[in-house]
Amino acid sequence: MSWSENSIARALARQTFNRKYLVVVPNCNWTGHECDLLVVTENLRIIDVEIKISRADLKADAKKEKWWRREHIGSWPSVPVLRHSAWSNDLRVESIARRARYKSTPNDWPTKVWKHYYALPKEIWHPDLLAALPSSQSGILLLDRDGCPVGQAMRVDCVRRATPNRDAKPISPAAAVDIARLASLRMWDAYARLEKREAA
Structure with missing residues (x-):
């Protein structure tokens, strides 16, 4: 079975970010740059997770605008x-x-982000890839289908913890509500797409 961004995002949302987090939104531009997963913590801080399914995709991430201050x-x-x-x-x-x-000038963290992680399949990871990352502050989450606990789709291991951005202030409660509203609308949109697919 091949890896997909959606399967990795789903495993992270249900297994890694299922406790102590207010909301998890896929493919969100709320920070000004795309986050594959935008996570709001219980103390209203933003975690940005970039999902990669190939080494080439991981290496290309350093060119993204989110890693540069102009x-x-x-x-x-x-x-x-x-x-x-x-x-x-x-x-x-x-x-x-x-x-x-x-x-x-290179950024250590994307704008508004408290912690940044890369999530990728364990089978494509090699420690040499650390040199290709745009920031030494980013954490690394590796996903593995083999040996996962009962009831879980994948095993998620943190091989490097993300360094917190001390300058990233908590977002306002109103901003957290806006992000939660976006997550709710995305859920209903997904139901509508499923109904169309079942009707076809």
Whole structure:
């Protein structure tokens, strides 16, 4: 049986984040960047879980915008855009382009996130992959179908705990309610899709 993001997300929601957490939402952009799983803890902090099912996908994660802070540092010199005029047979300035300049600094945590984890199948993990991760603060969760406890779909082992972001403040109760509302709407949307599939 092949691995899927949904099967891993379901195992994490039911086994790892089923206690002491208020809500778990899949594929959520609430932080400003996509979280495969956005988890709200009982003390209103955000945990972002990135699910990977291949080594290439894991290595590519460092390029995501969530791992970079862009600081505007001015503009490049103006560049005129010229166009040939057929009736006067000369070049005329059509517009002047002025591109902004930014300084990119790596982030240890995505915006608003208290803890960040990578979750992936145990069979694709190798300690050498630590060097490919965008942050040394991220935790690692490995999932294994073999040897899982009775009643659980997969065994989930934490091989590296996430380092908490001390600057990530708890979200407001109103924000937690908004995230819970989103989770509730997603559930009803899933029921509607299931009914359509059963009717077909």
